Amino acid sequence: MQSLILSYKHIRQAIGALGIALPLLIYLHTGIVGQCWTLQDSISHYFYTTGTVFFEGILWILGLVLIYYPAYDTERKGDVILTTLSGICAWGVAMIPTNNMGVGNCAIFTYPTSDLRNGIHYFCAASMLAIFSYMSMFLFTRTDKSKYNATNPIKWKSVRNGIYYACGIATAVSIITILVISRFDNGSNIPFKYVFWFEVTSIVPFGIAWLIKGGFIFTDENEASTLEHVKRFVTGKRDATTD
Numbered sequence: 001m002q003s004l005i006l007s008y009k010h011i012r013q014a015i016g017a018l019g020i021a022l023p024l025l026i027y028l029h030t031g032i033v034g035q036c037w038t039l040q041d042s043i044s045h046y047f048y049t050t051g052t053v054f055f056e057g058i059l060w061i062l063g064l065v066l067i068y069y070p071a072y073d074t075e076r077k078g079d080v081i082l083t084t085l086s087g088i089c090a091w092g093v094a095m096i097p098t099n100n101m102g103v104g105n106c107a108i109f110t111y112p113t114s115d116l117r118n119g120i121h122y123f124c125a126a127s128m129l130a131i132f133s134y135m136s137m138f139l140f141t142r143t144d145k146s147k148y149n150a151t152n153p154i155k156w157k158s159v160r161n162g163i164y165y166a167c168g169i170a171t172a173v174s175i176i177t178i179l180v181i182s183r184f185d186n187g188s189n190i191p192f193k194y195v196f197w198f199e200v201t202s203i204v205p206f207g208i209a210w211l212i213k214g215g216f217i218f219t220d221e222n223e224a225s226t227l228e229h230v231k232r233f234v235t236g237k238r239d240a241t242t243d
Contacts (some may be wrong), residue, residue: 012214012224015065019207022058026051030106038104042195043203044121047097056094062085063090079139086131092124098219118195129175137168140213150222159218167205174202 026046031037034050046055066087070082098121100110111117141161148154178198185194212218219225231237 009214009226011065011069012210013216014214015062016207016214016216017213018058018177019203019210021037021207022054022203024197025054025058029054034106035106036104036106038106039193039196040104040106041101041193042097042098043103043224044093044125048100048110050108059090059094063087063094065092079135081221082131082135082139086128086135089124089128089131093121093128096121096124097184098122100184126175126179129171129202129206132209133168133171133175135168136164136171136206136209140164140209147220156218156220160212163212164209169201174198197224 023043026043026049027052030040030046030049030051036049039114040046040049043055046052067084069083069087096117097111099113099115099118100107141164143154143157143161145154150158175198178195181194204208214226215223216226219228
């Protein structure tokens with residue numbers, strides 16, 4: 001049972017790490033390998049650059065993990081459906097690219113413009129992020145109070161819930177902001193890459209929430225966090241209760 005719990009945690013941390021790493025990896029790969037450091041209009045536009053190896057790779061891995069994400073027997077069927085849908089949407093973002101409107105000659109190939117394909121792509125992206133926001137605020141924050149007592153106070157669960165709410169709200173606000181600004185954007189009024197940056201502020205909080213959910217930090221009193229395990233490994237200290 002303990003090994004099963006650890007597997008859950010490792011999967012959650014992998015999901016979180018992939019989400020956080022995505023924007024940085026596609027940017028660095030496009031700059032280093034593609035010799036183009038010009039920031040693209042959105043994360044999705046890196047599909048047409050050398051950074052597509054990470055764009056496609058991470059989205060396919062995320063989709064696979066989320067679709068086949070192992071659920072506890074006590075989890076609600078609706079929760080499993082949401083996780084699966086988010087994975088399908090991740091695959092949709094990877095398989096159905098946006099129109100190529102990249103800048104700085106970073107694109108290494110292109111597809112014909114298609115309003116239908118573009119619309120499906122952004123529908124999948126928005127749906128995926130909206131589900132991430134909902135999961136963070138309403139699934140991760142559920143509390144089994146029977147687990148907590150005098151020797152295992154609820155304080156760290158409260159801290160985690162605060163982070164989950166903050167991450168969920170950040171993701172939701174970022175999505176809404178993109179929709180609102182794009183409504184008034186005629187292609188020249190807004191000087192910064194707002195879609196890219198608000199996509200970053202939507203997917204990075206998602207990654208943080210999954211890392212916390214996976215026990216990376218802020219674990220309960222009777223659980224060692226991944227950060228604590230790393231610290232013990234580096235310092236050479238071992239705890240028999242956690243080995």
